[in-house]
Amino acid sequence: MENKQIKLSIVAAVYNLEKYLPRCLDSLVNQTLQDIEILCVDDGSTDSAPQIIEKYAKMYPDKIKTFHKKNGGEFTTRNYGLQRASGEYVTFVDTDDYVESNWAEKLYTAAKTNDADLAVCGFERIDLETNKVVATNMTNFGNTVKEIDSKDDFILFINPAPWNKIYKREKIKDLEFLPFRGFNDTMFLASCYTRMKKIAFVPDVLYHYYLRYDSQIHTVNKQDVNNLKKYLLEVKKLYIKSGKYDEMKYFLDTFAFLHLGTSVMYRASYDKTINIRQMLKDTRKYLDENFSCWRKSPFLKLRHCLKKGFKNIALWGVSLLYKLKIPIVYIKVYRFLVDKLKIDIKF
Numbered sequence: 275m276e277n278k279q280i281k282l283s284i285v286a287a288v289y290n291l292e293k294y295l296p297r298c299l300d301s302l303v304n305q306t307l308q309d310i311e312i313l314c315v316d317d318g319s320t321d322s323a324p325q326i327i328e329k330y331a332k333m334y335p336d337k338i339k340t341f342h343k344k345n346g347g348e349f350t351t352r353n354y355g356l357q358r359a360s361g362e363y364v365t366f367v368d369t370d371d372y373v374e375s376n377w378a379e380k381l382y383t384a385a386k387t388n389d390a391d392l393a394v395c396g397f398e399r400i401d402l403e404t405n406k407v408v409a410t411n412m413t414n415f416g417n418t419v420k421e422i423d424s425k426d427d428f429i430l431f432i433n434p435a436p437w438n439k440i441y442k443r444e445k446i447k448d449l450e451f452l453p454f455r456g457f458n459d460t461m462f463l464a465s466c467y468t469r470m471k472k473i474a475f476v477p478d479v480l481y482h483y484y485l486r487y488d489s490q491i492h493t494v495n496k497q498d499v500n501n502l503k504k505y506l507l508e509v510k511k512l513y514i515k516s517g518k519y520d521e522m523k524y525f526l527d528t529f530a531f532l533h534l535g536t537s538v539m540y541r542a543s544y545d546k547t548i549n550i551r552q553m554l555k556d557t558r559k560y561l562d563e564n565f566s567c568w569r570k571s572p573f574l575k576l577r578h579c580l581k582k583g584f585k586n587i588a589l590w591g592v593s594l595l596y597k598l599k600i601p602i603v604y605i606k607v608y609r610f611l612v613d614k615l616k617i618d619i620k621f
Contacts, residue, residue: 281309282378282440283364285355287348288327289317294370294484295326301372303334307379312338313355318345323369349451349458352436356447362386363393364443366436370402370484377480381440384474388419391445391470397438397481408485411620412438415475422471424521427573429467430532431585433620434460438481445469452508454501456494460533464509464526468516494541496548502538503560506530510564527567528574535561535568535601536592543605554601561596569597 284302288295302312312334314327324342331338343354352366363385367373377395385393396413400406412433420428436459449465451458513519513526535557543550561568572578574593579586592604611617 278309280311280361281363282307282311282382283355283359283361283443284310284312284378285352285359285364285366286312286314286369287317287351287355287366288314288319288323288369289345289348289351290319290321290323291370292319292321292323292326295323296330298367298369298372299327299330299338301375301377302367303330303337304375305373305378306376307382310337310378311359311361313358314338314340315351315355316340316342317347317351318343347453347455349453349455352451356450359443359447361443363440364446365440368437368483370486371437372482374478374480374482378440380476380478380480384417384419384476385440385442388472388474390419390472390474391442392466392472393440393474393476394432395438395476395480396478397433397483398479399483399485402484402486409620410479412475413477413479416477417475419472419474422467422473424525425572427525427528427578427582427586429473429525430529430573432463432473434463434533435483436462437483441466442470452505454498454505456498457502457505457533457538461505461509464529465512467522467525468513468518493545494538495545496542496553499534499538499542499553499557502534506534507564523567524571524573527561527565528571530565531561531568531571531574531593531596532589535596536589536604539601540605540608543609550605551602554605555599558596558599558601568593 316324316327327340331340341354356364363382381393381395394412396410398410399408401408422429446466446469449462452461510526513522539554539557542548542553568574574590576590579590595601595604
């Protein structure tokens with residue numbers, strides 16, 4: 275493996291999940307793209323996962339590298355793999371998921387052909403218990419290549435997860451997933467935009483993401499919210515340091531509103547120990563003090579949102595409720611749609 279140029283490094287974060295790990299590894303070793311490396315990073319698993327990845331490494335020594343480390347959380351595992359990747363591009367997978375056999379090839383071809391810094395593919399979200407497809411996402415851009423433009427809000431609606439994307443490694447090799455749970459992938463992607471110019475889209479559903487309702491991403495507590503507030507400010511510092519903030523302030527401040535004010539507040543509302551009305555009030559104050567451009571963002575103007583469609587109109591509605599100081603209405607409506615009507619909604 276060391277004697278050939280690696281096109282794509284795949285960082286597979288391994289922590290238990292012995293039941294699903296072989297399915298994921300089988301899908302990775304059978305990729306149609308040649309010259310790949312699969313870095314299996316075991317984060318202190320307590321089941322048979324370490325033995326499984328060692329077994330696969332013996333079966334596929336030209337593709338798989340294994341690493342074992344003390345448990346430190348998903349962000350440490352991804353950072354560990356990124357630091358050891360050698361490919362032209364790099365990506366990440368969760369090992370309870372699986373990918374199509376041409377996942378790597380289609381993403382790499384799209385990125386390489388268009389000299390893109392990032393390539394993004396479609397994915398489906400599947401209920402792990404019922405195996406039912408809950409939603410299909412990131413297929414709406416088509417086969418397009420877009421340049422990051424401060425006047426275009428398309429990057430607001432790229433899902434933050436790292437696993438349906440490949441990144442030009444040279445651009446992001448010194449970035450890190452920040453040390454907190456749940457939203458470090460969101461902060462990572464926002465940080466990447468300070469280094470990137472062009473994004474290629476592949477509308478095909480190539481990644482199959484399984485929803486585990488015991489997963490940390492489905493639970494948000496007060497500390498998670500405080501951590502997100504803290505690290506949003508770190509990302510803002512990066513934008514300022516890189517000279518990108520003046521150009522991208524409307525994007526970043528709207529991004530903060532979208533993720534903190536909209537998505538995270540909804541998820542936090544399920545924690546019965548949280549006074550959600552007070553948290554909404556505190557969040558509005560935080561946004562006004564640190565990301566104040568959300569209030570005058572051109573991406574949250576009604577005229578702009580009417581041209582863009584339902585998702586944008588809904589986001590405009592949430593921003594209006596915040597401005598009217600009644601964002602609790604948004605929470606109640608959102609929860610009614612999801613809990614009672616079983617409508618899957620993702621901004």
